[in-house]
Amino acid sequence: MRTHGIILLSSVILLIGGCGGNRRPVVGFPTSSTTSTANWEGAQATSVRYIFKGDHFTKLGDFIVPKQTATSCVGEAIHAFRTDGEDYTGSPTAFATKTTADDFAPTYAPAFIKHVSVDMTGTYYPDTVSGTLQSDTCSFRGVANSSLPSPCADFDPVAVGLPTTPTPPPPYVSPTPLPSPTPEVAATPASTPYFDGLGFYRVRDEWCIRQGPIISPSEELTKSRVGGVNIDLDRSQLGASEDLLMILTYHALDQNASWPSAHASFDRTILEVNLVTTSLSLELLLGSKQPRPWSDYGNVEMPVQINRLVQLEDPFGSLRSESIVIPLSQNGLVDRIRIERVRGSFHLYQLDLYRLGNRE
Numbered sequence: 301m302r303t304h305g306i307i308l309l310s311s312v313i314l315l316i317g318g319c320g321g322n323r324r325p326v327v328g329f330p331t332s333s334t335t336s337t338a339n340w341e342g343a344q345a346t347s348v349r350y351i352f353k354g355d356h357f358t359k360l361g362d363f364i365v366p367k368q369t370a371t372s373c374v375g376e377a378i379h380a381f382r383t384d385g386e387d388y389t390g391s392p393t394a395f396a397t398k399t400t401a402d403d404f405a406p407t408y409a410p411a412f413i414k415h416v417s418v419d420m421t422g423t424y425y426p427d428t429v430s431g432t433l434q435s436d437t438c439s440f441r442g443v444a445n446s447s448l449p450s451p452c453a454d455f456d457p458v459a460v461g462l463p464t465t466p467t468p469p470p471p472y473v474s475p476t477p478l479p480s481p482t483p484e485v486a487a488t489p490a491s492t493p494y495f496d497g498l499g500f501y502r503v504r505d506e507w508c509i510r511q512g513p514i515i516s517p518s519e520e521l522t523k524s525r526v527g528g529v530n531i532d533l534d535r536s537q538l539g540a541s542e543d544l545l546m547i548l549t550y551h552a553l554d555q556n557a558s559w560p561s562a563h564a565s566f567d568r569t570i571l572e573v574n575l576v577t578t579s580l581s582l583e584l585l586l587g588s589k590q591p592r593p594w595s596d597y598g599n600v601e602m603p604v605q606i607n608r609l610v611q612l613e614d615p616f617g618s619l620r621s622e623s624i625v626i627p628l629s630q631n632g633l634v635d636r637i638r639i640e641r642v643r644g645s646f647h648l649y650q651l652d653l654y655r656l657g658n659r660e
Contacts (some may be wrong), residue, residue, distance in 0.1 A: 321637050340408050342396060352649055352650065354457070358371055363433045366434060367405050372586075374422075374423060380394065387650055394416060395409060418648075420591060421454065422453075470502055511526050548648075568613070570613050573624055574620065
């Protein structure tokens with residue numbers, strides 16, 4: 301169940317209860333004292349690029365037809381790219397495709413990357429019978445106090461128009477023969493929704509009411525803390541003295557934004573970069589329900605340490621790249637970089653990570 305109140309970054313946050321299996325953490329985990337021994341192609345790469353386009357992540361529509369895959373949740377990164385190739389505007393160079401049989405043809409990634417995912421709020425079709433899709437098990441469908449799906453945080457489809465939930469597959473929930481699903485925010489927002497058809501990850505503030513992890517009479521609070529990115533690290537593949545350099549490319553929206561359309565005066569984008577301790581295995585990360593903020597900070601068995609590195613706020617509503625040093629060497633238990641949306645609307649295009657420092 302989601303909790304009432306305001307998030308305090310200095311304390312453990314109680315939100316919707318943990319899902320995806322037993323989340324009791326191990327007591328710490330090792331950092332490498334020598335160079336990693338991982339030997340798959342690209343394992344020893346010192347940098348990685350993620351392109352936040354729908355082609356490279358799992359989405360709800362991917363599961364209408366059953367898939368043979370180890371990835372049954374929406375919002376999972378399936379392709380990683382080399383930083384010496386082209387960026388998101390061109391044809392980036394992917395790491396080699398894994399040899400395992402998987403309909404998504406996932407690529408390898410450097411060994412220090414355990415998992416990358418984005419928050420998704422379009423997690424199931426309300427008018428389709430529960431359990432019809434593989435991805436239903438990774439949603440909060442049927443859980444008390446859960447909001448209905450919404451196009452708050454999703455991938456911009458290559459189309460033009462108002463944000464909607466895609467047409468659901470049959471069998472339909474009786475007695476609705478021809479369902480017309482609507483987002484949780486039933487009324488069309490007053491301002492012009494931005495919808496550019498480029499296929500990148502986006503968060504639309506006005507469609508995020510009741511989609512965040514906080515239950516509150518304040519709609520502003522219920523919109524916050526959803527629509528972010530989790531970069532989960534394998535600290536056993538990094539030296540104890542290593543840090544990371546993160547370069548984040550995104551487009552913030554505010555009252556000065558004119559592209560892709562005029563924007564609401566009250567929509568001001570604020571992002572944070574936080575360091576978190578989860579101690580979660582890859583199996584549990586892959587099985588966590590979406591939207592993930594509802595449970596990621598809500599399990600009392602999981603010690604969550606949050607250290608806010610930086611707050612990003614663009615006064616001009618522009619396309620920008622931010623360079624941020626991630627000081628992992630200061631705490632050997634940090635295993636997640638969380639890009640947190642505090643509020644506002646934005647497009648996310650690319651994230652690069654580079655290893656820094658002594659690897660011994």
